[in-house]
Each structure stands twice: as C-alpha cells, then as structure tokens.
Amino acid sequence: EDVDIPSRRVLITGATGLLGRAVFKEFNENNWNAVGCGFRRAQPRFEQINLLDCIAVHDIIHDFQPHVIVHCAAERRPDVVESQPDAASQLNVAASGNLAKEAAGVGAFLIYISTDYVFDGTSPPYKENDVPNPLNLYGKSKLEGEKAVLENNEDAAVLRIPVLYGEVERLEESAVTVMFDKVQFSNKSANMDHWQQRFPTNVKDVAAVCRQLAEKRMLDPSVKGTFHWSGNEQMTKYEMACAIADAFNLPSSHLRPITDCPVVGALRPRNAQLDCSRLEMLGIGQRTPFRTGIKESLWPFLVDKRWRQTVFH
Numbered sequence: 395e396d397v398d399i400p401s402r403r404v405l406i407t408g409a410t411g412l413l414g415r416a417v418f419k420e421f422n423e424n425n426w427n428a429v430g431c432g433f434r435r436a437q438p439r440f441e442q443i444n445l446l447d448c449i450a451v452h453d454i455i456h457d458f459q460p461h462v463i464v465h466c467a468a469e470r471r472p473d474v475v476e477s478q479p480d481a482a483s484q485l486n487v488a489a490s491g492n493l494a495k496e497a498a499g500v501g502a503f504l505i506y507i508s509t510d511y512v513f514d515g516t517s518p519p520y521k522e523n524d525v526p527n528p529l530n531l532y533g534k535s536k537l538e539g540e541k542a543v544l545e546n547n548e549d550a551a552v553l554r555i556p557v558l559y560g561e562v563e564r565l566e567e568s569a570v571t572v573m574f575d576k577v578q579f580s581n582k583s584a585n586m587d588h589w590q591q592r593f594p595t596n597v598k599d600v601a602a603v604c605r606q607l608a609e610k611r612m613l614d615p616s617v618k619g620t621f622h623w624s625g626n627e628q629m630t631k632y633e634m635a636c637a638i639a640d641a642f643n644l645p646s647s648h649l650r651p652i653t654d655c656p657v658v659g660a661l662r663p664r665n666a667q668l669d670c671s672r673l674e675m676l677g678i679g680q681r682t683p684f685r686t687g688i689k690e691s692l693w694p695f696l697v698d699k700r701w702r703q704t705v706f707h
Contacts (some may be wrong), residue, residue, distance in 0.1 A: 399427050400425045400426055400427045400682060401428070401564070402426045402427060402461055402462075402612070403426050403427045403428075403459065403460045403461050403462070403596045404421045404426045404429070404460055404462040404463070404464065404608065404652040405427060405428075405429050405431065405454070405455065405458055405462070405593055406418050406421070406431070406463075406466060407428045407431055407432075407445060407465045407466055407467040407491050407493070407520065408429055408432065408434040408439045408465070408466035408467030408468065409430025409432050409436075409466070410432035410434070410439075411432070411567075412568055412597055413466045413560075414432070415561075416560055416561075416600070416601040417464050417466055417595035417601040417605075418430040418440075418446060418603050419601065420575075420602055420604070421464075421604075421608075421627070422634055423702075424464075425607055426605070427573040429441060429460070431443040432467075433445070433546070434668040437440070439622075441454060441656075442478075443451070445467055445485065445492075445698060446484055446485070446489055446555060448489070451489075451492060451493060453529055455496045455499070456499075458670060459502075460500070460502045461503065461612070461635045462502060462504075462606075462608040463493065463502050463609075464503045464505045464507070464580065464604050464608075465490060465493055465504060465505065465507060465543075465683075466507050467484050467485065467489070468536070468539075468598070469482040469485050469486055470509070470532070470572065471532070472511070472530050472531070472532040472658055472662070473659045475532040475535055475660070476532075476659075476660045478642075479531055480532070480616050482511045482532070483535050483538070485537040486536055486538070487535055487538045487539045488562055489518075490506055490539040490542050490543050491539075491543060492544075492546075492548050493512045493545050494506070494542065494544075494545075494546035494547035495547065496539070497550065498546065498550075498582070502541065503549065503550070503551070503608060503611045503651065504547055504550040504551070505550070505552075505604055505607060506539065506540065506543040506551070506553070507537045507553055507600075508537075508539065508540050508555070508592075509533060509552065510554055510555065510556040510666035510667075510668050511528055511529070511530065511532055511533035511662070511663060512527075512528050512529070512533050512536060512554065512684065513524040513533075513661075513663055513666040514527040514666075515529070515530050515591075515663025515665045518591075518623070518665045518666060519668060519669040520666065520667065520668055521622075521671075522554075522619070522621060522622055522639040522672055526529030528662050529660075529663055529698065530631050530660035530662065532660060535583055538553045540620070544619075548555060548618070549618050551611070551617070551619060551621060551623050552619070552620040553600075553602055553607070553622075553623060554621070554622050554623075554668060555595055555622075555623050555668075555685050556561060556572060556594070556624050556625070556668060557569050557573050557593070557595065558570075558591050558596075558597050558598050559594055559595070559596060559597070559687065559691055560691055561597075561690065562691060562695075565695055567640065568691075569631075570594050570688070571691060571692060573586070573631065573634065573635050574605065574692050574695055576649070576696050577635050577638050577639050577642075577644060577646070577649070577680065577697075578610075578644060578696070580646075580647075581600035582648065583649075583650055583678055584635075584648060584649055584650065585650050585652050586629070586630075586631050586635050586649050586650065586651060586652060587630060587631040587656060588630045588633070588651035588652055588653050589630065589654060589656065589658065590631070590656070590662050590663075590664060590665070591616060591628055591630060591657055591667070592628070592629055592631065592634070593624045593626065593629075593668070594623045594627065594629060594634060594684055594688075595623070595624050595625040596681075596682040596691075598626065598680075598682060598687070599623070599679075599680045599682055600626070602625060602679075602680040603678055603680065604625045606679075606680075607673070608676055609679060611705060617676070621672055621673050622668035622669060622670050622672065622673065623668070623670055623673055624630060624668040624670055625682075625684065626681060627679070627683070627684045628665075629684070630651070632652070634684070634688075637685060638688055640685075641665040641685050641688055641689045641692075642693075642696065644690070645682050
C-alpha cells in the first residue's frame with residue numbers, strides 16, 4: 395500500500411554525530427522527509443558521502459532536491475584541529491563553501507552549524523553582529539567556514555552554538571558527558587576546570603531550533619544570516635560535574651575545582667556567552683533544564699544499576 399512520504403525534504407550532513415542524530419530525528423518526527431549522510435559510521439542507516447568529494451555532494455543534492463540542508467559535519471575537537479589543521483580546514487571551510495554553492499544551485503536553505511568559539515570571551519554576551527576574534531584554530535576554521543558559506547550562498551543561515559551534550563553512544567562524544575566516569579568513581583580525586591564559563595546545550599534543543607528556523611524560512615525568505623542559540627544556565631565544568639553528581643545522588647567531595655586558566659591544549663575563551671534574542675524574537679527556541687537533560691543522557695552509563703530502580707520505579 396502507498397506510504398505517505400512528506401513533501402518537505404531535508405538533507406542532514408554529519409547525521410551519525412551527536413548533533414546530527416538529534417537533528418535527523420527532530421525533522422523525521424515532524425513530518426519532514428529526512429535523509430542523513432555520514433562518512434565513517436554511515437551504513438546502514440544513512441547515505442555514505444565524503445563531503446570532500448565534490449561530485450558525490452553535487453549528485454546527492456541534485457538527486458534528492460532538498461528544500462533544506464542542515465550542515466552538522468565538522469571537525470569540532472579543538473585539540474585535533476590544532477594537530478591536523480589542513481584536514482580540519484578541508485572539512486570545516488572548503489567542504490562548507492562547496493555545500494553552500496550546491497545548495498544555492500537547487501534553491502535549498504542551508505543552515506551551517508558554527509560555534510561560540512568564534513569569540514574571544516572577553517566581553518560577553520555576544521550578539522550576532524559583534525566582531526569575532528577566535529583564540530584557537532578550531533574557532534578560526536569555523537569562522538572561515540561561515541564566510542565561505544555566506545560568500546557562496548547569501549541566503550544561507552549560520553547558527554552558532556556552544557558546548558553540546560545529549561544522548562550519546564559513548565561518553566567521549568561530548569565534552570560534558572565525558573566527565574561522568576570521573577564523577578562516578580569517587581575513590582580518587584578529580585581536578586575539574588572551574589575557570590571557563592560554559593553554557594551546556596542539549597542537542598535536542600538545537601535540533602528543534604533548526605527545524606523551527608527551517609519552517610519559518612519556508613514562510614519568510616528574509617530569514618537568513620547569522621543566529622545564536624544556547625542553553626541559559628552558566629556553569630564551569632566543575633559545576634556541571636557537581637550537578638551531574640547531584641542528579642544521580644552521587645558524592646561530589648572528590649571533585650576539585652581548578653580556578654587557574656588551563657595551560658595545555660588549544661586556548662579557550664573565558665566566557666563566550668551567546669545572546670539569543672534574535673531567534674527568540676522570531677518565536678524560535680527550546681531549552682531543556684540541564685538536570686533533566688543530563689539525567690536522560692547519562693543514566694544508561696550508570697555503573698551502579700541499583701539507582702535506576704529508585705528513579706524509574
């Protein structure tokens with residue numbers, strides 16, 4: 395019998411990643427015909443595409459004719475970008491510019507996912523038109539990606555977001571969830587950064603913002619340019635770790651706040667808080683409280699399974 399396939403089509407790059415999975419799910423569950431593509435982990439669920447292969451990118455866009463493309467694929471680990479700058483630039487800049495050009499060719503609305511790390515963190519909160527000044531190569535590559543996108547497609551959107559967490563396949567997928575083991579194993583003390591101010595943001599909320607932005611754009615062609623979205627709870631990694639411990643009734647006395655500026659790895663901005671009022675004025679947004687979101691994300695990784703019974707029964 396005939397299956398009703400929604401007429402609105404969206405293509406999601408990086409659909410195997412933490413954010414991409416949430417974006418795919420959000421569109422898929424809200425009456426969009428969603429196709430996800432990935433690279434290393436694509437099959438069997440998603441199309442396997444190397445975004446550096448211009449012909450493959452051209453072909454999938456021309457075959458599928460998406461109305462919207464959400465570009466989540468990126469090298470997003472600052473320390474990896476520092477150690478592999480050329481490869482990171484290929485993906486974050488060159489592939490993004492090419493995708494924007496191909497999107498323009500079929501009249502698709504491109505949403506390029508960028509980062510709060512385009513700012514130096516000295517004078518928050520940052521509005522969309524504040525002057526970027528990235529401190530590390532990751533921030534620089536994403537800023538160059540923004541420029542490449544808007545130069546190749548003036549109708550595209552750039553969505554800057556901060557540190558993400560959500561339903562992870564492994565704890566290392568997010569800089570927030572990766573702390574869970576240190577929180578759980580309270581037999582040894584753990585140093586936690588208490589210097590950098592972060593705004594942990596649930597990928598489900600970013601996915602909802604992408605869908606709402608896409609749907610707003612279908613009605614109003616003036617919806618384009620740069621936007622900011624972020625959770626609104628300001629926390630250091632130490633404070634996040636304490637909140638995680640509290641959410642699972644675990645001790646936190648072994649967690650030690652380190653208030654010095656970190657000296658290893660890529661430089662990070664002290665506080666790159668994003669002002670989200672432009673999206674809020676469009677009536678776009680969704681925010682999950684950190685405690686709620688982190689509990690949903692982390693309970694499958696709980697070592698002491700007895701806790702599950704107390705919470706879920």
